Amino acid sequence: MLTVKTxxxxxxxxxxxxxxxxxxxxxxxxxxxxxxxxxxxxxSAIEGAGLKPVLLLNTHGHLDHVFGNxxxxxxxxxxxxxxxxxxxxxxxxxxAAERWQLPFDHYxxxxxxxxxxxxxxxxxxxxxxxxxPGHSPGSLSFYYEPGSFVIGGDVLFNGxxxxxxxxxxxxxxxxxxxxxxxxxxxxxxxxxxxHGPVTTIGLEKMNNPFVKLY
Numbered sequence: 462m463l464t465v466k467t468x469x470x471x472x473x474x475x476x477x478x479x480x481x482x483x484x485x486x487x488x489x490x491x492x493x494x495x496x497x498x499x500x501x502x503x504x505s506a507i508e509g510a511g512l513k514p515v516l517l518l519n520t521h522g523h524l525d526h527v528f529g530n531x532x533x534x535x536x537x538x539x540x541x542x543x544x545x546x547x548x549x550x551x552x553x554x555x556x557a558a559e560r561w562q563l564p565f566d567h568y569x570x571x572x573x574x575x576x577x578x579x580x581x582x583x584x585x586x587x588x589x590x591x592x593x594p595g596h597s598p599g600s601l602s603f604y605y606e607p608g609s610f611v612i613g614g615d616v617l618f619n620g621x622x623x624x625x626x627x628x629x630x631x632x633x634x635x636x637x638x639x640x641x642x643x644x645x646x647x648x649x650x651x652x653x654x655x656h657g658p659v660t661t662i663g664l665e666k667m668n669n670p671f672v673k674l675y
Contacts, residue, residue: 463586463608465653468503471495472563473525476655477503478612480605481512482584488516489539490603490612491655492529495565500532516583518575519543520614521597522551523627524558526655530568542581544592545574546599550629575601591642595635596623602642610651611662617643617652619660622671639672 466479475493487507494500507514517539519527530541543551555567575581577592581603591602593616600623602613615623617639625632643652648663666674 463583463605465608465610465612466506467653468494468499468506470499470503471525471528473561474656475525475528476653476657477529478653479503479507479512480583480588480612481510482586484584485510485512486515486584487512488518488581488583488588489514489533490518491520491526491614492517492533493525493527494529494532495563500529503529504536514539516581517541518581518601518603519547519551520602520612520655521600522547522554523597523615524554524561524563524565526614527551527554527568528563528565531566534568534570540571540573541568542573542575544577544599544601546594547597548572548574548599550597550599553628577601593638593642595625595631595633595638597627598629600638604646604650609647609649610653611643611646612653613643613655615655617660617665617669617672618654619652619657619665620669621657622669623655636672644672644674 468477470493478490481487514537589604
């Protein structure tokens with residue numbers, strides 16, 4: 462089974478996730494550590510728990526989700542895995558960061574592109590890859606059926622949805638992603654979002670004003 466550890470980083474309050482299996486192998490998803498003390502916190506938590514980072518995933522390429530990519534690469538040698546359609550978004554991240562007055566040391570090395578329908582494995586544990594565009598053109602979500610959770614970046618929040626006014630965003634596409642990829646998951650599925658508290662598919666179906674079904 463996979464265990465989820467959550468960190469909230471940067472002035473944008475982005476949720477970074479570390480998934481680890483029973484052998485101590487871990488996957489880092491959307492490292493948003495901006496300040497040096499945040500990078501130290503993430504490294505200390507991983508090393509203190511005796512974990513071995515083996516995989517770096519980005520749900521999408523917006524600045525707050527990739528602040529720590531270069532740190533992760535330099536610390537553990539992990540190459541970011543991301544959807545191919547997110548490369549232009551990732552390339553724009555430094556300019557976007559300047560506009561937000563949050564300049565950062567951007568990772569500019571090679572990338573591994575994740576196929577939409579090919580699962581990702583952390584040891585023997587399988588993460589299903591869901592293509593969930595709308596907030597960004599190549600947004601991916603990672604569903605772990607045995608643990609009943611999905612890590613969805615900025616697709617669906619507790620009571621809200623991802624913004625669609627940034628380059629490559631599209632409201633109708635995002636709503637379709639939520640309804641066809643998220644709302645087809647079991648109601649008890651926990652949603653670990655890019656910002657804010659955890660929620661469940663069932664709660665969002667009932668209460669989310671943008672996409673509720675009941």
